[in-house]
Amino acid sequence: MKPFIKFFTSFELAISCMVLGLILVFIGTLDQVNLGIHGAVEQYFYTFFVFWVIPGSEITIPYFPGGYTIGLFLLVNLISALVFRFRYSWKKSGVLMVHIGVITLLVGELISSMMQTDSAMIIDEGDSSNFSEDRQIMELAVIDHSVSTKTDRVYAFPHEMMETMQDCRHEELPFKIGFNQYMANSVIQRRDESTPSRAFIANQGIGLNTFAQEIPKTGKMDDVNRTSAILTIFDDSGEVLGTWLASLGFPPQKFTFQGKDYSLEIRRKRYYYPFDIHLNDFSHDRYLGTNIPVNFSSEIELTHPERGEKREFLIYMNHPLRYNGLTFFQSGFANEDKTTILQVVSNPGRHLPYLSCGLIFVGLTVQFLIGLISFAGRRQKKS
């Protein structure tokens, strides 16, 4: 046990983690040119290891610890040091606060990496919305149109089920969906003589005329991963109802089973909210006589029926709306300035970096003052 504790409480481990972290940030930042922000974050930071793919093969070799590994070792090191090695006294209270501050920072980043969602709410002028769509994550939505005349029932299966090609089933659905192929990113082409034979397995819907060609996943901000899947629907007895090609951007593909109308689509993961946002007006202000933008702003009305709230807000650059644990930033516009795009960020750990920085600042100040007072006392004694 002692060597174990010695290892995890050592300065060497702390220094090693910091140096490895510096190197990781350096190479991750450089590779961002190739991978884009999201790609670099996934490949270098939100991972336990950085992998190298042997060219011409699918074999991957871990060659460097990823952000999670370095962060966790540093976290364990800091906690172990405080529990087993640290000598508690008032004279070291500042150092203690700095340690806790760094631990809070690491925990905050861990929470953010696991729980933060980043989505977009797109609203036309005069229209309302109560959901936003994730920028990165997709879902397979099966929609039952026969529930009532006013509502549809959505069965949203997460992208993990598509990625791992798990069967999608729900007790209310009289069928299950199995995946024949999953493509994280693809281009859609019309069927012709060059179409690979595998694509012909789709025998229903849009896949009768088109096929998806897999291409490497992108992590760049401006590029979209067009997720596609070839999926087969089986009834309860295992009978094949048909095989469809579903792809991001396809309209919902309708089918009827047991007298009920359904549709299926791959779409961006949707987050629904208990409130509506109505866009009263979108403004795109320019510097006089030029086309250079000076400001984008959305004049919105937020209605929360359960709370009986109805409030107006102006969202503009650097002045987001914070409501219900969500932050709405002015992100973009479209449709000749008639449509606003709001970035909706949910991050339960968003307060922790502020707390952490505060703790580190106060800790350093306290430690400095303790040193200063001690120094002044010694000097006074000498004199």
Next chain:
Amino acid sequence: MRRFLGLSLLALVSGALFLGGCKRDSFAVYDVPKENKAAPPSVATAPISAPTENSWIQWSKPAAWTELAPTAFRKGNYFVEGNDGKKVEITVSSFPGTVGGTLANVNRWRGQAGLSSTNREELSQGLTEVRIDGHDGQIVNILPDSDDPDATQIVAAIFMYNGESWFFKMSGPQQGVRSQKPTFDQFIAGLKFTDTASEHESSVASSEASKEPVLAFDAPGSWVESDGSSMRIASYEAPLEGFEPADFSITSFPGDAGGITANVNRWRQQIGLRPWSDSQVNSNQEALEVGDLDFALFDLKPQTDSDKELIKERILAGIVKYDGKSWFYKLRGDVFLVETQRNKFRQLVQSSRFEASNSKN
């Protein structure tokens, strides 16, 4: 102090990990208001539209009915509102072959109306034979078993024409269906079968259709014809006492329908077996020549001990390409039952031939 701090930090990290763990996505079910915006027309629905010059049967929409966009399976899609505001739905659909037969379809509709299945004798009493534009058809009126005006009633006309089953179906609350019945009868009476002008002047499409080869085979005597989905060309049950009957089907799709590997893996997926690679598919394939037909046969069954524990089903499959289509034969059922039917399956495959006539079996 030391212990308190250690526990606090441990709680902080555990809390973070717990919160992170909670984020794992699972499926979600929720109701949303119907979208009013018209969905952009999908490529899928484009080829199937309201009656066109190429349709075998053409019809005229009664003025009172409102037309909806056709769907993948509906060639005609209408609704009409009764006096009480409740909707009656009228659909036109067609599928290749007999689609399981009249009894199977009527029982499917009875199921939709919340009624129990009927048998052949009862059905024959409830069917009305009609002759429209020189072609025979049947009309079935499925009445609810209660006087509740909202109980579902279905009236349907069935025509077998040019190798396809055509269904003209009206369904909805019995009060509304009853009020629309005269209009529906006029609608059916106005159907036009497009190649009736003269046998000599039959359309090119029709003459091409008649040249299309028809698959014929000899089904084992012990097998019983069964209800099948619209995609099946043939559907049988292979019974054995003490077992759920094995299910036999023949389907066909244009081209190679994704290739042998994809289809074999789709079947393996159906019974829970892991997919095969191309080389595994090749090595497990048995070639069988039947006249000028080259069948690829597969026996898909659990082979490892762990699979045998979990998977109790087996599929015998045959694939043959003919006339630009892929034809799929499949027998699926209990591992033991399928073993007892192996020779019969093989004999059926060996009896397969393509004939120019419409006779089958």
